[in-house]
Amino acid sequence: MFLIPNAVVRFFHRMASPPHFYAFTDKVMPWLIIIFVLLTGFGLYGGLYLAPADYQQGDSYRIIYIHVPSAWMSLFIYMVMAISGAIGLVWRIKLAEIVAISSAPIGASFTFIALFTGSLWGKPMWGTWWVWDARLTSELILLFLYLGVIGLYGAIDDKRVASKAVAILALVGVVNIPIIHYSVEWWNTLHQGPTVTKMDKPSIHISMLIPLLLMALSFKFYYLIALIQRIRIELLQRERNAQWVKTKVLEQN
């Protein structure tokens, strides 16, 4: 812990307490929304208007500004879910448990959007809505993993116990994700390889890359906004007998 400045440690300690978190998010939320709207506006303007059409795919490639960021988010959110689940298991921090379970439906939606836009894109380009390709199949399995997490959480009545169960399941899934990924990759592949994350030089033109990165960033902010909203609701439900919730409700009226 000696590597982390004291102020940061204190900040996290305060955030772990529900009333502080609630008050803090009240203040931050408008800023997050402003940043999200700006990023999305610039990203979409750059992607749909400024960026040139692709010489092979014409204008239909522009779906990547939704497809690729949501595919990135689907993996990113799973990692967030597993890590915060592990934190909840080890240190029994209530807020970490809530972050884990609140991430699951958002992650599932992003996975679904990635699959859906991918199949819309696949129809004109590959001539088919669906192929049993490595990327598509592992993304579909990722969706099932998310649905398993959501289903398990819903099936257990005691929510503290349910959070633990979900954390264990998410961690087992993390071990399996690389295995699933490589097994389907060796099994069958049609989806194009990575173009942005190539270390030497991205094989995508800069005028297309910048809007793509802006959209990726705006999706991160969207996730943050949606996550905070879900956490606030979950907090109010779980802490409905606490004093701070009572004063909050009285203030609102």
Add this chain to the structure above:
Amino acid sequence: MSLFYAFLAIIKRDLLLAVRRRTEIANPLLFFILVITLFPLGIGAQPHLLQAIAPGIIWVSALLAAMLSLDSLFRSDFDDGSLEQILLSPYPTSILVLAKIIAHWLVTGLPLLIVAPLLAVFLGMPTQSLGVLLLTLLLGTPVLSLIGAIGVALTVGLRRGGMILSLLVLPLYVPVLIFAGNAVEMAGSGLPVDAQINILISMLCLSLVLAPWPTAAALKMSVN
């Protein structure tokens, strides 16, 4: 009593219980055979077609049979309270859980291996892939039991855990299905299958070491 004796005692107890309740052994086996007989009836009895998809059919059926038999792993122990006794014992839960999984595999997984050659003949599989089929089943079904144990441990406390269990466990079974099915298919065309077999062995080693931990943690959570 040392840990090793406790380990053996649990295996012995579970095997004895299984012998007394023979339906537990027969049910997954019958299910395995029935599902495989359904395929020729459903898709027509052309020998070439059946021969081509035989590895996939046998492996998918084995996977479903393994999944159906999972519920008996902790169910009766959970109901009569012996699971709590296991958790309260001074020995590490993960080792005792491993003993239960091994006993369960001996009762439900091993019989699949014995009937598999018969079913392979049913579907007209080439004889040179028979050995590979048995090898993949020998390596793959323990992995199914080990991974499945995590899912059962998470859902054993629930009244209606069956549907949830398949949602939790089947996505995690995918790698085993891919490599095992692929190995049997390759062997049918006379190609080498060392790579797939090695990967299955490594999966077995990994799950043998890693799976008992989350299973034990999930059981502690479920019994609470």
